[in-house]
Amino acid sequence: MRRVRAVGDLVLSLFPGIGLLDMAFEEAGFCVVRGPDLLWGGDVRTFAPPAGRFDGVIGGPPCQAFSAMKRLNPRAGEKHGNMIPEFERVVAAAGPTWFLMENVEGAPLPDVLGYRVHAQMLRHHWVGGETSRLRRFSFGTRDGRALRVETLALCRPDPLPAVLAGGNGRAVPVAIGGSGKRKKTLTSGAVVRGGPNPGARASFADMLAGQDLPVGFLSEAPFSESGKKRMIGNGVPLAMGRAVAAAVRRAIGQSAEVAA
Structure with missing residues (x-):
């Protein structure tokens, strides 16, 4: 029996949390495999992915160390430190066709040997959302192709404040x-x-x-x-994730691979 699948379908998700970015990619037809996360008792630092199995890797390493909110607490992010090197390590070991990293504007771009990165800043209300949330998406491929997220020609001029993580009724979480x-x-x-x-x-x-x-x-x-x-x-707004997943689909193309 012959099987046809779209190239780029199998995706590894790092730092998945509750999987909001994963949901958007699944809606776009990707098969997402969630990696370990501290939320569920896992630790990416002990994770070794199989080489050559995943078409893509997605994820958003913790951003507290690079967030603008760090000015309110200089010690923010000290508990886990910079986890972007762990993202880079897993990508290098997995050897996917492409990868996508989500983070704040102040975070360093991912640097993985053999890949060239195209980064794009995106606000939630630019893609039909309600808030002003700003995130940078870094798209890595071996040939340096661009990630072009489609935005609205007209978006709301008065977006709501970005949704922020909170806890226990504290005024400044x-x-x-x-x-x-x-x-x-x-x-x-x-x-x-x-x-x-x-x-x-x-x-x-x-x-x-x-x-x-x-x-x-x-x-x-x-x-x-x-x-x-x-x-x-802490998650990626669903409208933003959908726009990015669609852009990845366009970037990697829709060619098909036929297997026996």
């Missing part, structure tokens, strides 16, 4: 570089969020909507609400 100290308004005493997006803390429903996720997402997951907020805030 430790998870994103805050002190964890509670801050109050002078009038109502309501908890507000510090940093670049002040105001009342977002509800869980608002965070789901801001990341393009349906009501009920994670409803069966055995995590506290603060834990769910942290995981959702």
